[in-house]
Amino acid sequence: MPFFLIIFSFLGIGCPAARAADLTDHLSGDAKVPWQISADTVEYDAANTTYHARGNVVIEKQKTRLVADRVAFNRQAMTASATGNVVMTVDNDVLTGNQIDLDMNHETGVLHDGSIFFNKTHFYIRGQCIEKTGKDTYRAERASVTSCDGDRPDWVITGRQVKVTVEGYGSANHALFKVRQVPVLYTPYILFPVKTKRQSGLLMPEMGYSDRKGVFWDQPIFWAINDSSDATVYVNPMEERGTKVGLEYRYALSDLSFGTIMADGLKDRRTDDGTEETERWAYDDDTYSRPNTDRYWLRAKIDQELPAGFSAYLDLDIVSDQDYLDDFKGGRSGYHRTLDYFESVFDRDLDTLEDNTRTNKLNINQTWSHYVFNADLLWNDNVVKRRWAEEDDTLQQLPVVMFNGLKQEVLDSGLYWDIDSEYTYFYREDGERGHRTDIHPRAYLPLRWNNFLSIEPSVGWRQTTWVMDRRTDDDLSRTSTREIYDFELDLSTEISKIMASPFGIADRIRHSIKPEVVYAYIPEQDQSDLPYFTSSDRIEEANRITYSLTNTFTARMARPAPPSSSPSPGADEPATAPPPSPTLPPQDAETVPSPETVPAFNYHRFCRFYLEQSYNIAAARENEREVLSDIYGELEIDLGRYLSVDADAEYDTYDTRFSAHNVEIRLKDNRGDQLSVEHRYKTRVNKSICGTLSVVLTDRLTVRGEYERNLMEEKDIVQGVGFLYQAQCWGMDVFFADEDGDLSVSVLINLMGVGNIGK
Structure with missing residues (x-):
């Protein structure tokens, strides 16, 4: 008849919890919690210090449950044997077989004519004899492995001897890969991953064929350096081109300090020297040849937190020639996947695939409540000019220092101001070089008429100074200044109406209409003798009116009620979160607000329609034909x-x-x-x-x-x-x-x- 033994522990009285591990630490748990055993009969053999339980044996402790027809436990040797319809479950892992023999001292065991199911990886091992050789290692004879359910799995790997390391790799001798029991591939030896956690080792390769590469194989090797960094090495032999080798290094030190550095290159067997024999390796829209065989691409993006609230952002993009990104735009380390990765992780992109000038930039930034500081080192790498031009006049900005004051009120006067200031040193290997300082303060007087019409006149005063190191025309002065003012008048209003929603997902829709008219005036000024580096070195005359109309539709939806409190870790959850992946910047945990602080509704702008056109008063006075600009419009619709x-x-x-x-x-x-x-x-x-x-x-x-x-x-x-x-x-x-x-x-x-x- 069934009974419970509360004091007696099935795995030995006084045995430390660490010695009570089973096939995957299954028989572990709190040492203070006793095992509960039920069976039809239980006998004790004092001569052999062995307990015998027979008939509907059920042994349970916390998440572990063992069911068998018979169980024998030797207290002195710390061994146990269960036979007859053996089923052992821990969490959602399941062991089944005819017999299981356990050695608790060495944390080993043997399962006969059975199978092991690992729920976390959804992985099965089946065999005549499955032996646990260590804490997380197994060896099986005449065995098979698969992740498919059922007695006739869609695929299975069989072998004379199969070895598996949980969260590691598996291997099989004389392996046969079967699809629906049909042999497809034989190999004397195979290695395959059995893991869910990041771990060093070989990743699955990419194989394929293309006209420009031939047959290729891309084998990645992953290195989990530590909890905050990892790296991947790529070895990519290509039938037509040679072997491309790449490295990708990732790290995440904190929420604000993380980065990725990628580099790859090869000794290319194929070149384009402009002859008919090599035109196969050229591109139709490329007017330059590519005779070089040494080819590479270095790119990186780094975000770094600095002392005193400053931040640094680094973007690198250096390529050997104008065709490299076209040749290798696909694959794990190609242009398309690199672009997607940088946009998703750093929210910054790359120059387009066809752009022969690649941007490299280091930015130092600090933002206060009313001021913003930026310092840039901007290097534009023109691949074509660097390789082929006798003179390289690519413009570099080393450095650009900007200090801007945001719009703010002067005491309580109702008068507002802001300021933009910039210093830049422009460098060219060939051509003009020099310094430019630009200061542009602006004053605003926002007014309101009958709480209906917004009126905001503003005036700015721009002062620019150039000090040149080198000018192409020696007759021009090396020091130049420009002073120019500008005036704006901004008139706007906004009307809106809230109406019932025809859509069931929303209960109200707000339609707002905002007409706006802006008059801008900049006097004409001769600037022909001034240096020219960027468009801001030439400020065109302006005497125009710009009118626009913005329509916005916003839906109001009831917000679901939040949970009353954050769940605490339970028996199935770890007490602490795992370390963040180094491939992505870690994020702060979301705090669940109290019901009192949660708004009752969500608001979603699902449509915006904008129209704008300008009337050029100066052109009209000159009797020019085209005094109206093109009508510019934008339409945004977002229905989830x-x-x-x-x-x-x-x-x-x-x-x-x-x-x-x-x-x-x-x-x-x-x-x-x-x-x-x-x-x-x-x-x-x-x-x-x-x-x-x-x-x-x-x-x-x-x-x-x-x-x-x-x-x-x-x-x-x-x-x-x-x-x-x-x-x-x-x-x-x-x-x-x-x-x-x-x-x-x-x-x-x-x-x-x-x-x-x-x-």
Whole structure:
């Protein structure tokens, strides 16, 4: 009959908790909590110091439960054996078999004709004999491993001998990879990851083929240096080009101090010397050859917290030649993935793929309540001029120091002021060099008429001084000054109406209309003898009126009630959070506010429509034909994850046509179907369209496509189509692409619990 033994511990009276570990520390727990045992009968063999439990044996302690027909425990040897329909569960991990033998002193054991399921990695080991050889290591004979459920898994790796380290790697001798019990691949030896935590070792490779690279293999090697930094080394042999080697180093010291440094390069077998024999390796829109074989790309972004509230931001982008980014825009370390990573982690991008001038910048910043300080070192690396031009007149700014005062009131007078000030040293290897100091204070007098019309006149006084180190015209003075004033008058008002919402998700919609008229005046001044470095060295005459209209729609939605308090760590949760990943800046934990401080509603601006045009009074006085500027408009629609529209356009009222427009539309439904279309146009400069489409055919199969075309040159840039199949324990991503004449096919197989294979 069932009974409970409260004082008697199944794993030995007085045995330390550290010695009570089972196959994966399963039989661990609080030493003060007793084991509870129920069985039909329990007998004690004093001669052999062995307890025997028989019939419906159930042994439980905290999260551990062992069920068997018979259990024998030797108190002196600290060994236990369970036989007959053995099922052991700890948390959600499950061991099943005919027999299990445990050695608590050495934390080892043997499972016969059974299987182990690791819930965290959703991983199964099955075998005739599964031996626990250490705290987290296993060896199995005539075994198989898989992450698929069921007796006939979709895929399985079998081997004469399989070794597995939890949160490490597995290996198999004479391994056979099977798909639905059909042998697909044999190898004398295989190594595969079995982990969920970041750990040093080999990552799954990417494989593929393209016309420009041939067959390639990209093997990443990951190094978990410590809790706050890691690195990845890439070895990428390519049939046509040679072997590209790369390094990516990441660190995160605090919320405000983190960075990533990437570098890769190769000794390229293929060059472009301008002859017909090498034109295959050139690009149609590139007028310069590329005879060099030593090729590289160094890029980095670093955010660093400094003393006294200062911050530093570093951007590096140095490339060997004008074709490198085009040649290696794909892959793990290519341009596209690098750009996506920098935008998501640092919220800063790279220069475009086609830009031959790469920006390198160091910024030191400090922001106070009314003032902002910035100091920049800006180096523009013109790849073409650096390599081919006899003279390099690329403009550098070393340094740029800016100190700006934000708009603020003078005592309580009702008068406001702000100031922009800047010092820059402009450097060129060839051409003019010199210093420029610019100070631009401004005074404002904001007024209000009948609480309806806002009136704000303002006047600014700009003083600029140049001191030149070198001028191309020796007849011009090396010291120049400019003083010029400007005047503005800003008139605006805003009317709004709150109405009932036709959408069930919102209860109210606020529509606001803001008309605004701005008059700007800058007197004409001869500046032809002044140095010229940037557009601010020439301030054009202005005598114009700019009028605009802004329509804004904002929805009000009821806010869900917050939880009453933050949950405390329970038995299934760690008491402290794991250290932040070094690939991303750590974030502060979100504090749950009390119900009294939470607003009752959420507000979402779902539509904004803006129109603007200028009337040039100075041009009208000169009887010029075009006194009206193009009508400029912006449209933003954001309906959450279902629809978003981002558009801007310029309309020429004299030629009655659009001179430029850009439209991007993104659609998504509840099934996960997605469509993104973008059209760009600028007269005689650019006309292109691109789009991506993803359609969910079934819960497992998704078809996707990608297309981009240069409509001006009537040339396809990218054409691609593929599908993604996702089963319970594996997935396959197949994609065919023709990108700028480079045909490629990629196949990515994801085995859950093992990783990615291919591409």
